[in-house]
Amino acid sequence: MERISLSNSAFEGDNNAYLFAAGRETALIDTGDWMATTREQLEAALSERGLAFADVDRIFLTHWHHDHCGLAGEIQAESGAEVYAHAADAALIEGDEDAWDAMYDRQKRYFEEWGIPEPKQDTLLEFMVNSEATTETPTVTPFEDGETFSVNGTDLEVVHTSGHAAGLSMFEAALEGERQVFSGDALLPVYTPNVGGADVRVDRPLEKYLRALQGIVDADYDRAWSGHRDPIDDPAGRAQYIIDHHEERSWRVLDALDRLGPCDTWTVSADLFGELDSIHILHGPGESYAHLEHLEREGTVVREGAEYRLAEGVSDELAAIEGERWDLEY
Structure with missing residues (x-):
């Protein structure tokens, strides 16, 4: 080989x-x-x-x-x-x-659900077409x-x-x-x-x-x-290491919701990754969504429409372990 x-x-x-x-x-x-x-x-x-x-x-x-x-x-x-x-x-x-049309349709639904601003959607779609x-x-x-x-x-x-x-x-x-x-x-x-x-x-x-x-x-x-x-x-x-990295990222998602209050996926993505361009306009909120969805099923996050918020009592738990969870690079 x-x-x-x-x-x-x-x-x-x-x-x-x-x-x-x-x-x-x-x-x-x-x-x-x-x-x-x-x-x-x-x-x-x-x-x-x-x-x-x-x-x-x-x-x-x-x-x-x-x-x-x-x-x-x-x-x-x-x-x-x-x-x-x-x-x-x-x-x-x-x-x-048919497979590609189904992919594009699902992407467009997520663009709206995640709250990606229209100018960013246009930039992303142009990148994807090219x-x-x-x-x-x-x-x-x-x-x-x-x-x-x-x-x-x-x-x-x-x-x-x-x-x-x-x-x-x-x-x-x-x-x-x-x-x-x-x-x-x-x-x-x-x-x-x-x-x-x-x-x-x-x-x-x-x-x-x-x-x-x-x-x-x-x-x-x-x-x-x-x-x-x-x-x-x-x-x-x-x-x-990557498993630990994703655990750390989940903590950062919870911290973002704790600081920002109820917000959509794009807002969490901006807090995690900052300004995004090209394919990262898709990858940033996509990664944020993957964590939010995972945390929702674990019961630490509640979804209401397009917005997510911390479940009852989670903010107090975060405050109790502040300073013990920011060890990995991200």
Whole structure:
């Protein structure tokens, strides 16, 4: 297995594609985005190894976001490669109009529900239109959690990790005598994957993502090959850090409601993240919503229409532990 680093202008850092070519077939995990620069980089990396798009037999996608699946259609068009993705994401990757219309409709409902100001909505929509893929989309073979694929003698087991995206999946493998995992965006070495805004189809996004992270902690992998940047040598430690990070963020949401009084999601987002632009106009309130919704189900927050407030007695509890809960960076 070889890691191929592909440029990405987004904040998460360079994307990774993973090449399996030591055997009778050539396979990739993720492809990078659809930009011409990325295509040139991936073609060059394959060429250095005596390969081309036409030689790729199979592609395994971690999820539907364009920076991970963007070139799958072009590779499939040249090679006839079989493209695999979780069933929850297959229709979006295939460019199914009904699936995308349902996504856009739900996003627009949330824009109103979260209280995103109209000028910010316009900015976000313009960014999203300009970011839409214009390349060929693939035909996808769907998989489910627990399925296993053998690639040149290496078994890749699907581990579904919904939260950041409905179909986000990792691929567990035994490599070099170690238990390793290709984590996609479920586990990143620097940033914490957005939940709530990155895929508005996910119900209870924070609950599902925390469950996925606990699964990574329990698995205690030797190494994670991330969707962005460098590999992670302590996946369990990194997963636990992100769990703690989200606990800290929940405290900050409660503190915001305590200081501001009843308010909508956009107001909480502004308190947490400040001024937002481009895709962060979606990610900021999306993350805030994920926490507010989670806290509402836990009973510490009450929702009334589009506004949230602290449940009875929570303000007193916050005052009693003031100064003991601001340890993590956020």
